[in-house]
Amino acid sequence: MKxxxxxxxxxxxxxxxxxxxxILTGKLKAGEALPSIRGLAQDLKISVITTMKAYEELSAExxxxxxxxxxYYVNAQDERMLKEQHMRQLEKNLTDAIYSARIAGxxxxxxxxxxxxxxxxxx
Amino acid sequence: xxxxxxxxxxxKEYKDFTLGEVHAEIPCGFATAxxxxxxxxxxxxxxILCGVTGKTxxxxxxxxxxxxxxxxxxxxxxxxxxxxxxxxxxxxxKTIANSMELGFDNFDRARFAExxxxxxxxxPAAKKQKKLMKLSDGNKMRTxxxxxxxxxxxxxVLDEPASSLDPLARDLLxxxxxxxxxxxxxxxxxxxxxxxxxxxxxxxxxxxxxAHGQVIEQGFVEDLKQKYILVHGDGMIADKAKPLxxxxxxxxxxxxxxxxxxNAEMLRTYDTAIETPTLxxxxxxxxxxxxxxxxx
Numbered sequence: 001m002k003x004x005x006x007x008x009x010x011x012x013x014x015x016x017x018x019x020x021x022x023i024l025t026g027k028l029k030a031g032e033a034l035p036s037i038r039g040l041a042q043d044l045k046i047s048v049i050t051t052m053k054a055y056e057e058l059s060a061e062x063x064x065x066x067x068x069x070x071x072y073y074v075n076a077q078d079e080r081m082l083k084e085q086h087m088r089q090l091e092k093n094l095t096d097a098i099y100s101a102r103i104a105g106x107x108x109x110x111x112x113x114x115x116x117x118x119x120x121x122x123x
Numbered sequence: 124x125x126x127x128x129x130x131x132x133x134x135k136e137y138k139d140f141t142l143g144e145v146h147a148e149i150p151c152g153f154a155t156a157x158x159x160x161x162x163x164x165x166x167x168x169x170x171i172l173c174g175v176t177g178k179t180x181x182x183x184x185x186x187x188x189x190x191x192x193x194x195x196x197x198x199x200x201x202x203x204x205x206x207x208x209x210x211x212x213x214x215x216x217k218t219i220a221n222s223m224e225l226g227f228d229n230f231d232r233a234r235f236a237e238x239x240x241x242x243x244x245x246x247p248a249a250k251k252q253k254k255l256m257k258l259s260d261g262n263k264m265r266t267x268x269x270x271x272x273x274x275x276x277x278x279x280v281l282d283e284p285a286s287s288l289d290p291l292a293r294d295l296l297x298x299x300x301x302x303x304x305x306x307x308x309x310x311x312x313x314x315x316x317x318x319x320x321x322x323x324x325x326x327x328x329x330x331x332x333x334a335h336g337q338v339i340e341q342g343f344v345e346d347l348k349q350k351y352i353l354v355h356g357d358g359m360i361a362d363k364a365k366p367l368x369x370x371x372x373x374x375x376x377x378x379x380x381x382x383x384x385x386n387a388e389m390l391r392t393y394d395t396a397i398e399t400p401t402l403x404x405x406x407x408x409x410x411x412x413x414x415x416x417x418x419x
Contacts, residue, residue: 005325008398008399010348010399012345036305036308037308038152038301038304038305038308038309039305039308041301041304041305042298042301042302042304042305045297045298045301045325046325047154047324047325047326047327047328047344048152048153048154048301048304048328049153049328049329049343049344049345050344050345053345069309071308
């Protein structure tokens, strides 16, 4: 796992994002245990409360479940939820793109054109 | 949430200083930092919690049920280390090991030797031994830490453990905290005091801020970082921003301070830069606010 300690992105969000990606790409499978909260804090050299907050965020999204006294486990991911997760990521990335467009003074038409060009290039 | 210590209205009256009433919680399973300026009452509170000093009134409840700090079965569960000379100065690693073994049921001699090696202090079994008085302040503190960590405890209470340590040793201290907490996931807790939180930021889960003998703020660090914002701005708009801020320092070029997060939107309309504070920045803001209030 890779953490930027001086980033404006909070550390717990960085951790959550990396574990989320591992779950959504299937690297972490349903039923697998996440590292213990305090073990992960030790490995990453960060506070316990930070890893706990990351796990709580994943739990709130339904990606993992806390099992009392035994840590966190990866949930079975149903397709609908997976899609929802990917949509959320898509929306976030597009919001960033809109932000860049506004700064550059680029209008919606031009953004749509750029998107289309890029879309066709990928295909 | 389980508590390692619940402090219920503890006070201590001195001729020239009053502590409390202190109401605070040390959550179980986490590292709690006691943050404050010199003379804020941190050491007095720690000494009371560890039974070194008596209190005038109030009570502390340990591990959910125990209240008598003079009870050996409670003292055995707590590893306490003061910042003052903790052992007689003519003691050596060997005499420390011998006396700790006599004094505590849960002192592990082999673990002590291992910790001494890790802290680069030498071998407590070696024939030639150095007296504590010959050691630097940093190595004295390392020795105390090795002694306290060699006991199998559930709560560490350390008064200013980092202040005499060099940067590498502070990093090691943070590692030791996380290791201690992780070894018995959720069962162990750490309480330490500091007047310089920057080096301990990534080993602090919960913070209790003290000023003039009072607890002025406490909470989990991640919650505090959501409660407060760090605000920077151009000196031109200082007059507008100031009433919305809790702490404020500035000049005609720029100003900075902390504010409640609920004021973020309003402050943004004044074109201020708003960030999530680090624990260090938060501490400066909270302690500065306490000083400003004291001057009024």
